[in-house]
Amino acid sequence: xxxxxxxxxxxxxxxxxxxxxxxxxxxxxxxxxxxxxxxxxxxxxxxxxxxxxxxxxxxxxxxxxxxxxxxxxxxxxxxxxxxxxxxxxxxxxxxxxxxxxxxxxxxxxxxxxx
Amino acid sequence: xxxxxxxxxxxxxxxxxxxxxxxxxxxxxxxxxxxxxxxxxxxxxxxxxxxxxxxxxxxxxxxxxxxxxxxxxxxxxxxxxxxxxxxxxxxxxxxxxxxxxxxxxxxxxx
Numbered sequence: 001x002x003x004x005x006x007x008x009x010x011x012x013x014x015x016x017x018x019x020x021x022x023x024x025x026x027x028x029x030x031x032x033x034x035x036x037x038x039x040x041x042x043x044x045x046x047x048x049x050x051x052x053x054x055x056x057x058x059x060x061x062x063x064x065x066x067x068x069x070x071x072x073x074x075x076x077x078x079x080x081x082x083x084x085x086x087x088x089x090x091x092x093x094x095x096x097x098x099x100x101x102x103x104x105x106x107x108x109x110x111x112x113x114x
Numbered sequence: 115x116x117x118x119x120x121x122x123x124x125x126x127x128x129x130x131x132x133x134x135x136x137x138x139x140x141x142x143x144x145x146x147x148x149x150x151x152x153x154x155x156x157x158x159x160x161x162x163x164x165x166x167x168x169x170x171x172x173x174x175x176x177x178x179x180x181x182x183x184x185x186x187x188x189x190x191x192x193x194x195x196x197x198x199x200x201x202x203x204x205x206x207x208x209x210x211x212x213x214x215x216x217x218x219x220x221x222x223x224x
Contacts, residue, residue, distance in 0.1 A: 004157070031210050043158075043203065043214035056211045090157055096210055100146045100165055103212060105157030 002027065004093050004106035012112045018079040021109045023091030025072050031055075031096025032074040033103060034066060037088040046089075049074055050096045078111075086113045117141050118206050120215035127222050133191040135218050137204030140185060144206035144213075149178060149189045151200045152217070158203060162189070194222045 005024040013019050025032050033056075034046040045058040049068035066076045072093075078085055088110050092103035119138045127133045137147075145166050150158035164171040164178045164187070171178050177190045191198055199222050204215040 033210065033212070035212075035214075042216040043205075043212075045211050045213065048210050050210065056209060058211075092157075092212075094210065098209060100163060100207070102148055102160040102163055103210075104160060105150075107155070107157045 004091055004104055006089075006091050006106035006109050008109060009107065010110045010112075012114060013081050014114050015081055015083060017081050018077065019081060019111065021076045021078075021089055021091075021111075023074045023076070023093075023106060025074070025091075025093030026104055029093035029095055029104075030072055031094045031103075032068055032072060033092045033094075034074070034076050035090040035092065036060075037090060037108070038086075043090070046076070048096075055096075081113050083113050085111065087111060116216075118204055118213045118215040120202075120204055120218050122218050123216070124219040124221070127194045127220065129196055129222055129224050130193045133189075133194045133198065133220055133222065135189040135191075135202050135204070135220065137187050137189075137215055138185060139187075139206050141206065141208070141213075142182075142185070144208055146207040147178070147180060147187050148205045148207065148212070149176075150203045150205060150214075151198075152203060153200050161202075191220075194220075196222050196224065198222050 033048040048056040094103040148163040149161040152158045205212040
């Protein structure tokens, strides 16, 4: 069974630009969550999508947005990039049925802002 | 507001001995607790979880203990192996949102 796939693996952008990251979940998984990992803040929850609807949201500004498609694939968009957005962005998928099934993570997209 | 805390940033254990990683939480509404292991340049890998209604769950060398009254959980690895060297994250689940601790770097030396 293929795991969670994130593209691209690495990305370099400059301040003010916008970026779109992609995530393909494990087949059959309907929930996709996004996390930001930075050295100072650890892993922080961005948002979760289930059946094309945002079901949970973390404490990030509106510059961070996402969407989910009918095949459960998800994209995350960050607009007006700031230096502090440099981080590892991780996507995780699960069945989303709330019964304790774990989330499985991709290897992330390393975003660097110059 | 750090709802999940791992107070030990690092732990060093000899091969074959027990590794004990600790985690404290503040929100009594969490329904599941999970442990993940992370190697550099890879995403976190799920290790083991425990429901809030249980106090112990075991899977091979890994055992998680939950003390609800103390809002504390721990991960025991017995026996520890060099391949266990990684960063371990404790996570608490509320609906489908995971709240992570800041991680503990475990080093297992020969």
